Amino acid sequence: MTPIEGRPILTAAQMRAAEDRAIAGGASVETLMERAGAGVAEAVRRLAGGAPVLVLCGPGNNGGDGYVAARILRENGVAVRVAALAEPKTAVAIAAREACGGAVEAFPDAPLEQDDISPVVVDAVFGTGLSRALADDTARAIDGLVQCAHLSIAVDLPSGVNTDTGAELNPFQLPEYSLTLALGALKPAHVLQPSASLCGAVRLIDIGLGLEDIGSPRENVSPDATIARPWLIAPLVNAHKYSRGMVVVIGGAMPGAAALAVQSAMRAGAGYGLLFAAPGTDMPHAVVQREWSPEALSAAIRGKPKVGVVIGPGLGRNDDAVAKLDAAIACERPVVIDGDALHLLEERHFAIFRQRATIEDRDQRVFLTPHAGEFKALFGDWSGSKIEAARAAARRCGATVVFKGPDTVIARPNGHTNVALGGSPWLSTAGTGDVLAGVLGAALFSAHFGAAEAAVWMHAEAARRLGPAFIADDLARELSAVRASL
Known part of the structure; x- marks a missing residue:
């Protein structure tokens, strides 16, 4: 996990373009998903303290990231449950679910039952590119699970926010997460309100998009980047009041x-x-x-x-x-x-x-x-x-x-x-x-x-x-x- 000061901010369209460039350069969608899921799994393993984990998966590639994370956590001895909102729709997400192993539960209904609740919740339902509100039952179920969890982690973005504007797409207040893991690059929703306040701490997961040198701490005038700690000029030995400004x-x-x-x-x-x-x-x-x-x-x-x-x-x-x-x-x-x-x-x-x-x-x-x-x-x-x-x-x-x-x-x-x-x-x-x-x-x-x-x-x-x-x-x-x- 990488701190986000001085890092570039990509819109949903820019993120898709960055992924396309990485794929044209020899990476595969499967490789990018594996890196994302591995980064999420490592963060969960380090922070969960051995507690049982519930991974919520959506039908797209964000859900695929969740299946990969669940598989790696299981391989490392973590007790993991997976609940799917719907069947995966992309080929890579389908393959990730098949490789995950173990039972996949139906997505819990709202209001929740006691058996639905987990001390650690990973939200991999919807990530970058969402433009419509979640179904009320889905949003309320996610809300309840996150509110009841001791640790809640959003994969890329909290489900239910607009990537480019930071707007909440549902008419009621969405939950606040403990941590959001931005995949590949920051998005506007990580830094703009109201969504920024829902993300909790935000950390970056490198998935190999080749953005490492963009927006480094001494380049905080790069287009669309977060502000880093500044580098200021100390007065010289011969400074006087007017030379300092x-x-x-x-x-x-x-x-x-x-x-x-x-x-x-x-x-x-x-x-x-x-x-x-x-x-x-x-x-x-x-x-x-x-x-x-x-x-x-x-x-x-x-x-x-x-x-x-x-x-x-x-x-x-x-x-x-x-x-x-x-x-x-x-x-x-x-x-x-x-x-x-x-x-x-x-x-x-x-x-x-x-x-x-x-x-x-x-x-x-x-x-x-x-x-x-x-x-x-x-x-x-x-x-x-x-x-x-x-x-x-x-x-x-x-x-x-x-x-x-x-x-x-x-x-x-x-x-x-x-x-x-x-x-x-x-x-x-x-x-x-x-x-x-x-x-x-x-x-x-x-x-x-x-x-x-x-x-x-x-x-x-x-x-x-x-x-x-x-x-x-x-x-x-x-x-x-x-x-x-x-």
Whole structure:
């Protein structure tokens, strides 16, 4: 079993294409199924602790993987029961069932009888490519068995989710598994909500598709991959505050939010923090404060080698805020646009972003950081895959879009996307978005690659370290330890 950080994400169609390439290269369907079943059997054997196992098999090749796993477990002395939803329909699945040996039970009905329940349940009913809801009786039987099991393992995907969107196909809540074993590659459903929360821990089973070098930890800007631990630049021996990066935060109606953003930038590694806010604002330590004017902004950044601008936290949405946004974009430095500023963006701004996106210059980059409500206000309603929605938005506006949430998706105008793993639900508190905006401002010049990925990872890591019931100020303070660890 392989951890999934920095690994590629394949849609159902891409997965079929990868399997076809492997077969054209000399592998057989039987070989791929044997590898998948062997990987599942090894995981079950290691985790089940000798307890009896119930393997649920569907009629397709996912069921075939289950028959192979059951056969190998039996050969290793594990007590295994197999229950089939229907007769296998593919030649390889039929052969796998015949080779499995032993009795195959009928699929249990809902509600369950006591004899149906097993301490370890392996769901190999439906995997990649499912597009319709399960029959209610089937879904409720799987639900009951998984809920009653001490250990529940989904083969490739939990039965009843859409591979490409992560949607639950049944009208009622599906069960949460202990572990999901992704076969060959991750799928969108492993990382997108709501299905990601059903998967439990996700680990990868290599079945020989030749994807080993795609999305490795230092290539986390590869198309459609999960975010890996970032690789950040340590200050050189001759470093000074400007060489480490200057983050300028432009405040407005609620200066506390802007102050939180600039404090977060400093704790995430920026060498200099400048806050444009009204006099009397409660200032973070080591941050310089100035009154706003376009001329003051130009003077502050003139001649500085590394400057990132953050605008939006606490900005407000009046005419003065629009003028500040225009000035931030016009200064032609990397700009992070968050919060209120997202609601002020217009097509004229998108035209500027698209023009900049054609320039290979890190000093021209633009980042938008919307949550779901802000995304809808900017780009309209969306349905289907959050990955595809973010990708389309980035192409439309010409900026990198950090579509925040429990399954944050980062999309670039060139179509590359990355997805964060396991966002903490405790991030759902006021001010945490302001913290992320500041971290991204700092990461613009400290990340060897993927500033947005580095910022999202650091933000999530700070939350993980804090555990439950923190506030945004706690999150900002924790960033110092996170940055030190990198």
